[in-house]
Amino acid sequence: MKKAKGLDFVKKYTMIIVLVLVLGFFAIGTGGTILLPMNISSLISQNAYVFILATGMLLCILTGGNIDLSVGSVVCFVGAVGAMLMTQYNVNFIVAILIMFIVGTAIGAFQAFWIAEVRIPPFIVTLAGMLIFRGLSNVVLNGLTVSIKNCTEFVNLFGGGANCYIPDIFNVTGFNLTCMLAGVAAVVIFVAAQVASRAQKVKKGYEVEKFLPYILKIVLISAVILAVAAELSLHKGIPSALIWVLVVVLIYGYITSNTKTGRYFYAVGGNEKATKLSGINTNKVYFLAYANMGLLSALAGMVTIARLTSAQPTYGQNYEMDAIGSCFIGGASAYGGIGTVPGVIIGAILMGVINLGMSLMGVDQNMQKVVKGLVLLAAVIFDVVSKRGGKLISKD
Numbered sequence: 001m002k003k004a005k006g007l008d009f010v011k012k013y014t015m016i017i018v019l020v021l022v023l024g025f026f027a028i029g030t031g032g033t034i035l036l037p038m039n040i041s042s043l044i045s046q047n048a049y050v051f052i053l054a055t056g057m058l059l060c061i062l063t064g065g066n067i068d069l070s071v072g073s074v075v076c077f078v079g080a081v082g083a084m085l086m087t088q089y090n091v092n093f094i095v096a097i098l099i100m101f102i103v104g105t106a107i108g109a110f111q112a113f114w115i116a117e118v119r120i121p122p123f124i125v126t127l128a129g130m131l132i133f134r135g136l137s138n139v140v141l142n143g144l145t146v147s148i149k150n151c152t153e154f155v156n157l158f159g160g161g162a163n164c165y166i167p168d169i170f171n172v173t174g175f176n177l178t179c180m181l182a183g184v185a186a187v188v189i190f191v192a193a194q195v196a197s198r199a200q201k202v203k204k205g206y207e208v209e210k211f212l213p214y215i216l217k218i219v220l221i222s223a224v225i226l227a228v229a230a231e232l233s234l235h236k237g238i239p240s241a242l243i244w245v246l247v248v249v250l251i252y253g254y255i256t257s258n259t260k261t262g263r264y265f266y267a268v269g270g271n272e273k274a275t276k277l278s279g280i281n282t283n284k285v286y287f288l289a290y291a292n293m294g295l296l297s298a299l300a301g302m303v304t305i306a307r308l309t310s311a312q313p314t315y316g317q318n319y320e321m322d323a324i325g326s327c328f329i330g331g332a333s334a335y336g337g338i339g340t341v342p343g344v345i346i347g348a349i350l351m352g353v354i355n356l357g358m359s360l361m362g363v364d365q366n367m368q369k370v371v372k373g374l375v376l377l378a379a380v381i382f383d384v385v386s387k388r389g390g391k392l393i394s395k396d
Contacts, residue, residue, distance in 0.1 A: 014382070015330060015343065019350045026357030033360055034353070037235035040228065045159055045307060047352035048241035049075070049300040053323035054330075054344045055252045056296035059289040061327050062256075062265040064272065064336035066122040068290065070111065070129030071297045072319035076311075077133040078104045078301035080140040083311030086151045093154040101298050107133065108294015109287075116286035130320070138313045145312045148305060158306030159241025166238040176237035183229020187222045194218055241303055248296065253341040265289065269336030325372065326351050329379040350375075 026034045033039065053071050060066050082100040085091040091099070111129050114120045148155060155161040170177040194214075201208050208214070232238060256262040267275040268285045276282045300319070305311045330347025332339030354375065358368045 015346045015350065015379075019346060019353065022350060022357070023353055026353060026361070030357065030360045034357055035231075037231045037233075039356060039360070040231040041235045041239055043349075043352050043356050044232075044245070045164075045239045045241050047348060047355070048159060048239075048245050048303050048307070049319060050322045050326055050348045050351060051245045051345060052248050052296050052300045052303065053319060054326035054348050055248050055341055056293045057320075057323040057327050058252075058256075058332055058339050058341065058344050059265055060122065060293060061324075061332045062269045062336055062339055063286055063289050064269050065334050066115075066289075066336070067126070067320070067324050068111075068122065068129075068293045069126040069320050070107075070133060071293060071300070071323060072316035073130045073133035073137065074104060074107050074294060074297040074316075075301040075304055075319055076137040076313065076316035077107070077140070078298045079305040079311045079315055080137045080146070080313070082154075082302065083146040083148050083305055084140055086148060086154060087146055093151055093157075096154070097302065100302060101295065104298025104301065105291060105295045108291040108297070111294070112287040112290035115290055116283045122290070134313075137315075141311060141313050143313055145310050147310045149309045154302075155306045155309055157240060158244065158302045159239055160306035160309050164240045164306075165236040166240065166243070168237055174234075176233040176235075179233040179237040180229050182238060183226050183233075186229070187225050190225065191218060191222065241307070244299065244303060248299070249341055249345060256341055261288070266337050269333075269338070271337075321372075322348075322351060325376045325379075328376060328383065331383075333383055334380050347379075 023034070053075075057068060057071070060068050078100050081103055082096050085096040085099060086093055107129070111125050114125045115122050149161075152161065152163075156163045158164075165176075166178065166182075168176045168178040198208055198214065209217075256265065264275070264280055264285050267278075267280060268282050272282055301316070304315055308315070326347035327339060327344050328334065328347070329350055330339070330343035330345065332344065332347075351372065354372060355368065358371065363371075
């Protein structure tokens with residue numbers, strides 16, 4: 001019995017354990033360089049697009065293991081449109097942002113129509129979208145790179161440039177006190193939310209986690225939040241890109257775990273026919289998943305061109321692979337119906353740590369792709385084998 005409980009614990013926290021081991025490996029391999037405040041800040045800024053896209057990709061995967069292959073091209077196209085509006089047509093950056101959101105959502109809705117209403121397989125629709133919007137990006141930019149360095153308000157707002165950090169209102173030299181206080185506030189809010197959630201479950205008679213593991217989880221997560229806040233405080237503070245990531249994660253974390261709409265995604269992935277018979281409009285669920293993916297692709301496009309202070313026809317390549325990989329590595333099932341936003345974030349962090357760690361160690365770019373591919377394959381194998389009760393070979 002104790003052995004079974006131990007196995008359940010390891011299975012539940014597998015990716016967290018793997019993340020700690022991988023981080024430890026790269027900490028040793030880089031002589032601690034990966035843990036420097038500057039690199040922690042870079043890890044967040046450089047991988048902001050992964051957190052955003054992976055959160056949206058989770059909803060697509062929940063509907064039955066479906067994916068969106070077009071997100072990288074949509075990121076590029078939306079970024080190209082925004083860059084041209086702000087530089088060539090002198091459109092106010094706020095208006096440009098609104099147009100970019102509209103364009104991204106419209107693309108998502110266009111693809112969602114064919115997937116949800118006409119029932120063309122998502123793989124085919126989004127593969128077509130990947131080609132279409134990559135080509136249109138070249139058309140919009142005329143195959144050239146368009147600089148947006150002069151669009152300082154936009155660049156700073158979405159995490160690019162030298163001033164893309166939340167200013168320290170206390171002006172403490174060498175330490176961003178505002179960032180540290182924000183970390184403390186985040187811990188207080190997190191603990192309060194966990195306690196309130198547990199109390200509500202107990203009141204309703206739901207099963208709750210045992211007290212000791214529950215307390216241990218809260219302590220460890222709080223310690224991680226404070227450690228990251230301290231690291232960022234020693235650099236330049238909170239990157240503005242982190243604010244966008246937090247907004248997305250909190251909103252979609254709430255939607256997937258506390259709303260009827262969120263439960264519909266899990267229901268469709270679990271058994272679409274039964275969900276439809278229960279009166280839920282499954283077409284609407286598919287439509288929401290892919291229209292939302294367009295919206296978040298637009299946000300990721302803004303973050304991308306702001307960080308790189310330009311738009312280029314090659315931007316967004318392999319972004320879909322990073323998002324999909326983060327979801328599966330973070331515990332989303334290849335069959336749909338299983339996965340959480342916190343799990344996806346763990347997966348995205350793991351991907352980011354692997355990228356940064358290998359770069360700092362001077363690993364060749366091609367070998368980096370090999371490693372990421374193997375990690376993704378291992379995550380999916382773990383998911384599939386665990387559903388067979390540990391059997392590697394299927395007898396069906």
